[in-house]
Amino acid sequence: MRVGFIGLGNVGGKLAGSLVRNGIDTTVLDLDDARVAEFVGRGAKRGESPAAIMAACDAVITCLPSPAASAAVVEGTDGILGAVEAGKIWMEMSTTDAAEVRRLGELVAARGGAAVDCPVSGGCHRAATGNISIFAGCDRETFERILPLLTVLGRRVLHTGPLGSASILKVMTNYLATANLLTLCEALVTMKAAGVDLATTYEAIRISSGNSFVHETESQLILNGSRKIDFTMDLVKKDIGLFQELAERAGVPLEINPLLIEIFEDGISRYGARAQSDDIIRRLEEATGISVIADGFPSELVDDEPEAPGHEV
Template sequence: MSTRAGPVGFIGLGMMGLPMSRCLVARGLRVLACDTSDAARAALADGAPEGSVAFAPDPAAVAAGAEVVVLMLPNSRIVAQVMEGPRGLLAAARPGLLVIDMGSSEPGETRRLAGLLAERGAALMDAPVSGSVAKAKTGTLAIMVGGDDAAFARAEAVLRAMGEAIIRTGEVGSAHAMKALNNFVYAAGLLATAEALRMGEALGLDLGILTDVMNASSGRNIATETKARQEIISGRYAGGFQLGLMRKDLDTAGSIAAETGVAASLLALCRERWAEAVAALGPSVDNTAIHKMVRKG
C-alpha cells in the first residue's frame, strides 16, 4: 500500500497506538485517525508529510472514509463503545469494511463483535501485539493474527508496516486468547524472577551473578534475560509495559480459565499478586514494579 491507496483508519492514539500509526505514515500509507486527545492528534500530525494524515470526528466517520480500520484501545469495554455506541463503527459498517482489533481484548467479546460486523457484510480480525513502546516506534512488534485467509490478505500490508513477526493463530478470537495466555506465562516468570532476586538479596548474594546463573541455566526466561538486571537490579523499573495492563491481561486469562473450566491455580495466584500491586502502586507504574511488592513481603 502507498499514499495512492485509500487511507487506513486508526482509532486510539495512546502509548502504543501513536507510534504504530506513525509507522504507517513512515511507510507511505495515509492515515485517517480518531482520538479524543488534542495532544495525541497534534503529535501524529507533527512532521507528517502533507496529505498523509487526516482526522475524523468519530468512529463512524472513520468507517465511512476507510476500508481498513485499526483499533488500538485499552480494553474490550472501550472497543464495544467504539463499535456499538452512538456514531460508532457499526453505524457506518458496510460490505467490505475490515476492522482489525490490535489491543488486548477478551476473546469472547471479540467473537461477539465479529458476528455483529458479519451481519453487515463486514469483517473483524484480532491482531494483538507483543513488544514494548520501543518496538512500536521502530515497527518491529510481534503480531498475532486471528482471521480467515481473505481478511489476512487485505490486512497483511498494514500489519507488516507495524511489525516484523506476523504469526497467524487461527479463527477470530484465537489471537486475543493466545496473547492473554502468553502474558500469563510471562507474568509467572516475572514473579518467580522477582522472588528469586529477593531471596538472593536476603542471602547477600551478588544479584548480577545470580542473574547470569539463571540465564545460563534452566531458570532462564524473558524476565531474567531482559528485566532482572536492566530494570529490577538497577532500580529503573521502566520496562515499557504498565502494571495495570498486565493485570488486565491476567484477568483476560482468568476469563479463559472460567470458560474452559480449567483450575489454573498459578494464574489465580498471579492475579491476586498483581491486584495487590495495582492497589498499592497504581496502574501506571511499570510491570516490573511487582518486585517492589515482593520486597515489602
C-alpha cells in the same frame, strides 16, 4: 490502503507511528488531543469520530485499554459500525476477550465488513520499531488482504485461525509473561538476600535454562531502578483476569493464576492502578528491606534490531 487508527496509547501510538513512518495513509483518533496533534504534525490526518474514520478508510485499527472501550468505539454513538459496508475491515489490536471480539465481529460481518483480532506481543520498544510479533485471527482471504499492512506493523505475523483465536493466544502469552515476572522478582530478591552480586545473578540467569525474554528485558529495568516498562498494573490485572475467565469457561481449575491476580491486586492497592508493572517487586523489597538495584543496566529498553519488512511465520 487508507488506514484509520484509534487509540494512541503506549502501544497504539508506537504502532501508528510505524504506519506514518512508512508512508501509509493514516487517520488517527484519541481521547488525548495532544497525541492526535503530534501525529498530525508527523503527517497523519485528524479523525473526527470512529464512524467518520471508517467511512474514509479501508481498514480501521483499534488499540484500546479494555473490551468496554473497544465496544464503545465499535457500536457506540458515532461508532465504526455505522459506517461499515462491504470491503471495510475492522482490525482489533487491543488485548481483549475472545468472546467479545467475536460478538463485535459478527456485527461487522452482518454489515458486509470483515473483522480481525490482531494483538501484538514483544514489548513497547519493539512496537516502536515495527519489529513486534502479531497474531491474526480471521478467515484466510481477509488475512491475505491485510498481510501487507501487518508486515509494516510487525516483523513476525502468525495467522492463528478464525476470529477470536488470536485473542485467546495473546492472553495466554501475557499470563506466561506475568508468571515469569513474578518469579524473577522472587529470584532477584532472594539472591540479594543470599549475598550474591546482582549483575552476576543477571548473567547467570541469562546463560542458563532459566533465561527468558522477560528476563532479558524487564530484569534490566528492575535492576536499573527505573522499572519503566510502559505497561501498568491495571493492564496486567486485566490480561490475567481475561486468562482466568478463559480457563473457567473451558473448565480448567487454575492454581497459579489466581495467586498472580491476588498479588497484582495487592500491588494496585499499594502503588496505584497506573504504577508500572515492574514495580511489583517493591512488595518484596519492602517486606525484606532489600533494594534490588545494580549498576550497568539501562533505564529504558531500546530495540537495536534494524527495522525490516515483516513476514508470515
